[in-house]
Amino acid sequence: MKFKAMASALIGFVVLPSIAFAQNVKYELDPVHTNVGFGVRHLGINTVKGEFKKFSGTIEYDPKNPTKIKVVAEIDASSLDTGNEKRDEHVKSPDFLDVAKFQKITFVSKSAKPNGKNAMKVTGDLTIHGVTKTVVLDITDIAGPGLNPLDKKQHLGASASIKIVRQDYGITWNGNGMTGIAGEAAVGNDVKIQIDMDSVGEVAAGAKK
Secondary structure, eight states: OHHHHHHHHHHHHHHHHHHHHTOSEEEEEOTTSOEEEEEEEETTTEEEEEEESOEEEEEEEOTTSGGGOEEEEEEEGGGEEOSOHHHHHHHHSTTTTOTTTOOEEEEEEEEEEEOSTTOEEEEEEEEETTEEEEEEEEEEEEEEEEEETTTTEEEEEEEEEEEEEGGGGTOOOOOTTSSSOOGGGTEEEEEEEEEEEEEEEEEETTOOO
């Protein structure tokens, strides 16, 4: 019994400090369990929704100091999918995203502040169509970190959303008389972006492997 008690004490001495030391963990987006979607009004009638199939990103996060979060994300604009091939080709064309010239959409965080329970506002630089603007990303429903029993790794989940004005990024196509309708009546100015993510912890920032 004394040996077991001593062993437990030794394990506690070795393991607990290492857990505290490795709180700030870098998580990588899990492409299988993450969705990067968007929506924009069409003809003032309905909202056309789509998603980007290819993306990557990392999140450095410490639940004890959440405002120190660091987010870096990259989206392959050419992976856009709205469920209609002809429409996809148009959105990828120079009229909109011009993916031949501007393939990447990126976000790099600069600061963060709490915004209620399991939520925060993250300020960062968003680059679309070669134009960079400072925006505020709403992150909600932060879940974890927690151990996934299937892969035995730490996982962090959350939802993130933002509404941007496409003209701010030089995307100004407005119908050009093709349908007899121009301006926002043809394609909405506001674009809503919604990301529902799962991320996997791989690297403990500052910790030795």
